[in-house]
Amino acid sequence: MNDFGSPVLRRLLDGLPGAALETHADHGDATAVVERARVAEVLRFLRDDEELAFEMLSDICAVDYLPKSPRFEVVYHLYSVAKNHRLRVKVSVPEDDASVPTATGLYPSADWMEREVWDLYGIRFEGHADLRRILLYDEFEGHPLRKDYAKEKRQPLVGPRN
Amino acid sequence: MASQPVHFPTAPHRSDDDFERDLHTEHQLINMGPSHPATHGTVKFIVELDGENIVNIDVQVGYLHRGFEKECESGSWYQCIPYTDRLNYNSAVLANLGFCMSVEKLLGLETPERCQWLRVLAAELGRLADHLTRCGAGCLELQAMTPFLYGIEARELTWDHMEMLCGARVTSNYIRIGGVKHGMPEGFAASCRRFIERTRVLLKDFDDVVTSNRIFVDRLAGTGVIDRETCLAYGVTGPILRSTGEPLDVRKQEPYLVYDQIDFDVPVGTKGDNYDRYLVCVEEMHQSLRIVEQCLAKLEELGPGPVNVLDPRVRWPAKGRVFNNMEELIQQFKGVTEGPRVPAGEAYAAVESANGELGFYLVSDGSAMPVKVRCRPPSFINLAPMSEMLKGAMLADLIPTFDFINMIGGECDR
Numbered sequence: 398m399n400d401f402g403s404p405v406l407r408r409l410l411d412g413l414p415g416a417a418l419e420t421h422a423d424h425g426d427a428t429a430v431v432e433r434a435r436v437a438e439v440l441r442f443l444r445d446d447e448e449l450a451f452e453m454l455s456d457i458c459a460v461d462y463l464p465k466s467p468r469f470e471v472v473y474h475l476y477s478v479a480k481n482h483r484l485r486v487k488v489s490v491p492e493d494d495a496s497v498p499t500a501t502g503l504y505p506s507a508d509w510m511e512r513e514v515w516d517l518y519g520i521r522f523e524g525h526a527d528l529r530r531i532l533l534y535d536e537f538e539g540h541p542l543r544k545d546y547a548k549e550k551r552q553p554l555v556g557p558r559n
Numbered sequence: 560m561a562s563q564p565v566h567f568p569t570a571p572h573r574s575d576d577d578f579e580r581d582l583h584t585e586h587q588l589i590n591m592g593p594s595h596p597a598t599h600g601t602v603k604f605i606v607e608l609d610g611e612n613i614v615n616i617d618v619q620v621g622y623l624h625r626g627f628e629k630e631c632e633s634g635s636w637y638q639c640i641p642y643t644d645r646l647n648y649n650s651a652v653l654a655n656l657g658f659c660m661s662v663e664k665l666l667g668l669e670t671p672e673r674c675q676w677l678r679v680l681a682a683e684l685g686r687l688a689d690h691l692t693r694c695g696a697g698c699l700e701l702q703a704m705t706p707f708l709y710g711i712e713a714r715e716l717t718w719d720h721m722e723m724l725c726g727a728r729v730t731s732n733y734i735r736i737g738g739v740k741h742g743m744p745e746g747f748a749a750s751c752r753r754f755i756e757r758t759r760v761l762l763k764d765f766d767d768v769v770t771s772n773r774i775f776v777d778r779l780a781g782t783g784v785i786d787r788e789t790c791l792a793y794g795v796t797g798p799i800l801r802s803t804g805e806p807l808d809v810r811k812q813e814p815y816l817v818y819d820q821i822d823f824d825v826p827v828g829t830k831g832d833n834y835d836r837y838l839v840c841v842e843e844m845h846q847s848l849r850i851v852e853q854c855l856a857k858l859e860e861l862g863p864g865p866v867n868v869l870d871p872r873v874r875w876p877a878k879g880r881v882f883n884n885m886e887e888l889i890q891q892f893k894g895v896t897e898g899p900r901v902p903a904g905e906a907y908a909a910v911e912s913a914n915g916e917l918g919f920y921l922v923s924d925g926s927a928m929p930v931k932v933r934c935r936p937p938s939f940i941n942l943a944p945m946s947e948m949l950k951g952a953m954l955a956d957l958i959p960t961f962d963f964i965n966m967i968g969g970e971c972d973r
Contacts, residue, residue: 424664424906452791455940458933460922472920474907474935478791478805481812485907506794509943517628532621532972541629548626548633 403427405484408448413439428485436473436488437498443475443484444503451475451484454504457511459490459518463544467491469520473500496521517542586614593622597958599696601968602942604957611953616946620939620971627973631932635898636662636736639932644730646934646970649692649714650685652721653912654934654970655734660815661908661919662736665901666872673858674738674866675816680854681724681733682910683847687758688717689913689965690840690847697837697962698769701778706769713761716754723747736899737874738867748855755848762844770841779834783948783960786831793944797915797937798843799964802828802835809911823850836963873899897927905931914938914965938964938971 400407401422409429410417416439419430431439443451456474469490476483488497499522500507511522512531519540522528530537536555539546592603601622607614627646631639643654656678663670670678695710718728724747725733725740733740769775785795787803800807808825810818826842828835867874875894876887903925909918915937922931941964948960 423904424667426905426907428905453794455794455796455916456918456920456933456935458920458931460931462930472933474918474920478807483907485905504794505789505792506940506943509939513939530621532624534621541626542632546629548629 401427405449405482408446409439409443409484412446412449413442416442426485427483428487430487430489433488433490433497436486437500437503439486440473440475440500440503443486448480449477449484450479451477453478454500454506454510457500457507457514459514459520459542461518461542461544469495469518471497471514471520490520495519496523498522499524501525516540519543584610591957593619597700598961599700600961600966600971602961602966602971606954606957608954611955613949613952613954613957616949616957618942618945620942620966623968623972625969625973627934628932632929635927636901636929637898639929640735641730641732643934644732646936646973647689647912647914647938647967648729648969649689649967650682650913651729651731652681652685652733653689653910653917655731656682657908657910657912657917657919657934658932659734659736660910661906661921662901664906664908665904665921665923666736666870666899667902668737668868668870668873670738670868671865672817673742673861673864674868676854676857676861677739677742677866678734679816679818679821680851680858681721681731681739683850683854684717684721684724685731686913687844687847687851688714688721690844691717693913693963693965694765694769694837694840697959698775700958700962701775703769703772703775706765709761709765709768713758716757720747720751720754723750735867735873737870742863742866743858748859751851751855755852758848759845762841766841770838776834778955779832779837779959779963781830781832781834782952782956783833783836783963784831785944785948789944789947790831793947794940795915795944797911797913797941798836798839799831799941800915801825802839803831804829809909809916813909815908815910821850821853833959833963840963900925900927901929909935912937914967914970915941917970934970934973936970936973938966938968939973942966942971 398410398420403422406420406427416431416435417429421428443449453476455476458472460470467489471488471490473486511525514520515528516530516532517540587608589606593601603619605617627642631642640655643658644651646654691710691714695707699707722728723744725731787805790800790803804827806825806827811825823846826839828839875891880887881891901923903923905922907918907920909916917937918935920933924930
């Protein structure tokens with residue numbers, strides 16, 4: 398598979414053969430699409446490999462590509478402070494089985510960001526110890542960043558809780 | 560009448576064992592917020608206390624969630640920029656900048672030199688306002704009114720100059736795709752130099768009352784401690800990470816705009832506590848003033864001229880041509896009604912905001928409406944390890960720690 402001149406992608410392709418399904422480096426952002434079942438293994442490799450040394454999982458978000466199939470993509474942005482390089486890792490997630498293995502065991506930063514993705518997109522993170530809503534309230538129905546959630550839709554206000 | 564002798568009830572007899580025995584205590588849950596006078600920011604803490612010591616904190620955010628990403632994904636690319644103003648009310652320009660740089664990355668645009676210096680100038684004014692609020696309000700929450708007033712006077716001056724530059728104090732909407740709204744107005748540079756002088760005096764006054772003040776130092780030194788490794792594991796950036804001694808700054812690591820031509824230093828701390836964070840912020844304000852001076856000198860040297868890229872995809876044609884030519888009229892009409900069409904693809908661009916790395920991840924399908932606008936909010940990510948920073952600390956330490964994390968509700972909850 399092509400590394401598009403990126404040493405980070407080259408190292409990932411050599412170190413974990415077969416893990417990346419697709420790569421690109423458009424606009425200078427090295428990107429690898431990986432298999433969903435292997436995402437934890439890939440992230441562990443990226444963190445622990447000396448040449449890559451991605452100490453920081455800087456962002457997790459999801460994208461809804463309705464009506465394409467598979468519908469969702471979960472996107473991880475990694476940054477290495479020691480090496481000053483970045484990598485984007487993407488995982489395709491189908492609508493009928495919207496779940497991804499958690500990264501909380503590897504990066505504590507994944508905790509809140511996975512909760513946010515669950516809250517706004519309804520993608521479950523298997524193994525997350527505390528997968529609650531984070532930005533919205535518990536009584537909220539649905540996941541508002543899904544493209545089939547109407548922007549104008551209103552939900553009732555709920556009173557204070559104990 | 561003779562006064563009656565007063566009989567006090569006799570104290571119950573206590574044996575020596577009673578004084579030795581541990582008092583029976585149980586953990587207590589208290590609610591702080593979502594609207595608490597000692598926190599600036601709408602956030603709720605459910606604090607588990609053992610006596611006065613914090614056992615655990617559940618930080619609950621989301622009270623200011625406005626659906627920023629949903630709104631952006633249902634408008635044109637240009638309509639997103641005013642929304643980014645509303646992320647961080649102190650430094651709206653930095654959010655404008657992050658978004659526009661990411662769109663420009665997708666479009667493959669290179670902005671003119673004059674525009675880049677203007678962007679740096681505006682961004683540093685934003686950073687200054689943000690740090691002034693953080694330090695000033697931090698003192699206010701520790702019951703010190705005077706330094707707050709010094710800080711807010713300086714922030715007013717910053718916002719006055721923001722207003723001269725773009726017509727608005729807070730919601731600047733200054734940075735545009737491929738440029739800025741317009742160049743420096745007449746008299747701006749001279750006024751800005753006077754403002755820099757005055758701000759230095761105010762910072763000196765601030766420093767005199769606060770930096771070696773016994774009460775202030777006692778409240779800040781050794782509280783809210785975090786180490787470098789925990790910061791990195793939680794993705795924490797900005798002054799919190801720099802207070803631990805790691806000189807990570809996007810402006811130095813991956814220089815964008817003209818930061819590689821500017822002479823400035825990145826201050827770092829040693830202990831990773833609130834006091835170091837305060838010192839880092841104060842030094843960053845002095846560095847921002849230095850950068851603004853360099854920008855003014857460079858902009859005067861460059862003189863007046865175009866501040867926008869001449870690309871028909873993002874710029875409207877000159878008015879004279881619109882009134883006289885059909886093609887330009889159509890181009891203007893399309894530009895107003897639907898805005899630019901951004902080539903399909905994805906891009907991430909980050910800027911160093913006052914709180915840390917502020918990034919925008921954008922996905923376009925080639926249409927005039929974004930598929931995805933993701934803001935990597937430093938406030939949200941920096942707040943996550945707060946319970947880690949405060950385990951075992953006193954309840955009173957929560958106030959300065961929360962303050963110097965500088966969570967901005969608009970940016971945290973989006």
